[in-house]
Amino acid sequence: LPELRYPARLNCVAELLDRAVAAGAGERIAIRSAGEQWTYARLLEQVDRIAHVLRGQLGLETGNRVLLRGANTPMMAAAILAVFKAGLVAVPTMPLLRARELGVILAKARVNAVLCAASLREEMEAAPGVPQRVLYFGDPAATTGLEARMARQPASYAPVDTAADDVCLISFTSGTTGVPKGTMHFQRDILAICDCFPRSVLGSRPDDVFIGTPPLAFTFGLGGLLLFPLRVGASAVLLEKLTPETLLAAIQQYRATISFTAPTFYRQMAPLAARYDIASLRQSVSAGEALPLATRDAWRQATGLEMIDGIGATELLHIFISAAGAQVRPGATGKPVPGYRACILGPDGKPVGPGVIGRLAVQGPTGCRYLDDERQREYVVDGWNLTGDAYEMDEEGYFHYRSRTDDMIISAGYNIAGPEVEEALLRHPAVAECGVVGRADDERGQIVEAHVVLKPGHAACDALAAELQEFVKQQIAPYKYPRAVRFRAALPRTETGKLQRFKLRAEGEHQD
Ligand code: 3UK
Missing domain, CATH: 3.30.300.30 (ANL, C-terminal domain)
Structure with missing residues (x-):
């Protein structure tokens, strides 16, 4: 994959957005949402104005960390991209987190500033250790919020000259034990995930319309609902508080072509799908947990679509084992996404052959870098990422999920x-x-x-x-x-x- 070799100096937003607009994509739709429609040119302008606020007004410096909070909206998307573009580090947080959990993240990530949706203000203000620099967005009545400041900024901002391996994202795992773990990702990782799964498995195109449920604060959503569409000049539909019914209605309304959500959502949508015209949909991606065969079958019967199952992890940023179309083997997650390698390790840490359950080990262009060194030594061993999943490989090289190792x-x-x-x-x-x-x-x-x-x-x-x-x-x-x-x-x-x-x-x- 020659495109996975990136120059030593690299700003991911310069590649994802500035380049697209310079190449004439300015009038194409980048983001649709309930009330709004943003072209690539408008998204770029908003990103640039936010970048000016962050650097010029708030006085943030390269490498400073910005906590981001908000539902999936165009402003939340622009805020994340602005942080990347300004050479800062985005720390996106799940909308449902409570004050105490936010306090842990503020401290662990040593956050310097906060951009937060006005709808989540109360919980944010209640968090311990909130830094002084906090701006709210999305409140039409506010005269002191982010938008008011943006209006006074220049409409264009030159991307900060960052190294390909400068950290630009700290993503926290939700964790099944409740202790959030921060994982660091580089500028080039943002492009690497766009150049792996979406190209070789999904086959995304400029005319695609991406839709789905995962929050932008979850890397599944950040990739599938923002970065992947931008990389190919396609558009993203960002909607809040989706249910199985409203997602189906939205696929119909926006003529969405690619959906991203969890298996449980497909399971609940399948029996309702006949009530909607969702013929525009050509790919449906499932991740987050194992896709049961019964769900794959029900969705195929309801829509005629063969789902794309993919295992991803916050530590690896996005999907690294998957399969689509004729490559799908029902019951298997798939094969390593081109660019990634995977094997199964036995109790002695040595690779086991087909038909033996062991620990999944993964290597590729993205990988785990925890904020916490001790956890790092458990997750990355001899250069292999140990995701904590029990898997089995078959004779054809397909990877079959069994369970979490500790489950x-x-x-x-x-x-x-x-x-x-x-x-x-x-x-x-x-x-x-x-x-x-x-x-x-x-x-x-x-x-x-x-x-x-x-x-x-x-x-x-x-x-x-x-x-x-x-x-x-x-x-x-x-x-x-x-x-x-x-x-x-x-x-x-x-x-x-x-x-x-x-x-x-x-x-x-x-x-x-
Ligand atoms: C489990 C799966 C079986 C698996 C994620 C796509 O889920 C994501 O990241 P998390 O850090 O959790 C990682 C763990 O979730 N898992 C995810 N997908 C599958 N198990 N089949 C699957 N298809 O235990 C993995 O170790 O929350 C998913 C893209 C980005 C992501 N961050």
Whole structure:
């Protein structure tokens, strides 16, 4: 991939935006949102005005860190790009974070300034250790906010001359344990992710319209809903508070061609898809957690589309194993995205052959750099990134997800992967969602416990629990069946759509 060799001096926004406008893309639509439509020229101008505010007015210097907060809006997108372009470091934060969590991030990332949506002001102000330089945006009544300052700035700003390996982004993992980990990424990493997955797997084009749910503060969303479209001169639809229904309606309204969201969203959209005209959609990308076969099948039946599953991680910035179209092997995540290498390591740290479950190890143009050195030594070993996932490779070189390494259920000496049991349960017509975890058991060490959300019209009862147990035994090795079945109204999920297994385990304990 010759395009992955970048010059030593590189500003990613100069490449993504200034270059596009200089090449004549100025009148093309860059971002659509509920009330607004921004051309490439307008986006560039807004980015440049914000960059002037940051450097000229706030007096920030190269390498200073700017915490960013906001829902997916054109202003939030412009703020992130302005930070990159001004040679500063963006620290985007998930909209739902509370004051105490923000305080941890402010301290860990040693934040110098804050740009925050006015709608999230209260929580921001309540955070401990907020720096002095804070500006709010998106409040039409404000006379002192970011927009008012932008209006007084020059409309154009020359990109700061940054090195390709200058840090421009600190992205925090949501973490299943609750402790956020900051990962640093370089200017060139921003371009590298645009030149890997979207080119070789997705096949994105200038006429594409990208849409989806992940927040821009989650690198899945930052790539899929901002950087990837800009890299090819396409457009992004940025919408707030999407539900399965409103995402389907938005795909129809904006004639979106590429969707990015989590498996649970596709699962909920599939039965509703027939009510909308979503014929414009040509690719649907799923990431964040394993894509169950039942979901892939339901989406294909509803839309005729073969989904693109892809595993990505905050530590690696974006998707590194995936497959599309005829390359898809249902049940496998795919193969390493060109530019990346992957292998499976056994307990001794040596690569294992096909058919053996082990720890996934990945290498490529992007990689993990934690703020915290100790964690770094656990994640990156001999130059390989250990993502914490248990995977298996087949004879054809396809990578099959099994579970998170620390979520593997060990019951009476058997290793059981929760997602395999979930996949079996999801094939039952009464099951809408489920999560399978291990629960401590005196006799077996752990037992398999299923938390099940039923589809409307099905009632929880012992007979149905027994039917689900029998249903699993018919599909996979009987020792994997859930010895405990708990019905519930909903499953605990992160803002990124990930099942919070630790919460299921904890709740299982309380009910004893
Ligand atoms: C899990 C998957 C099976 C896996 C992400 C796309 O999810 C992203 O980043 P996070 O840091 O979590 C990383 C972990 O999530 N995972 C993600 N995708 C899949 N497991 N199949 C998948 N397709 O455990 C991984 O280690 O929140 C996803 C792009 C950017 C991202 N940051």
